[in-house]
Amino acid sequence: MTEIDPKELREKMETGNVVIIDVREAWEFEEGSITSRNISLYDLPSRVADLQAEECDILVFCCNSGQNSLMAATLAEEAGLVHVAHLKGGIEAWKESFPT
Secondary structure: OEEEOHHHHHHHHHHOOEEEEEOOOHHHHHOOOOOOOEOOOOOHHHHHHHHOOOOOOEEEEEOOOOHHHHHHHHHHHHOOOOOEEEEOOHHHHHHHHOOO
16 A cells, blocks of 8 residues: 655645545535545445446545554455555645645
């Protein structure tokens, strides 16, 4: 599995076909995210098959700090998905790298 830092992710977002999934709970996601896609970590096992149809260069999972996204990426790889990564340090690291 690949661990991707915020700067690498931003570069990939600008140059490649990246799908980002926020694995936080809906209420956390609604407070702001770097993506428009949300699948809670707890819902991911039943939805991972949906992600197999995604055509992308890399599928990146994110959360607040990186712990839940690491679990999500591991689960996705175990389900057979390839080109999977998680955002190192999560959205907190993203905000530090790219303050608004």
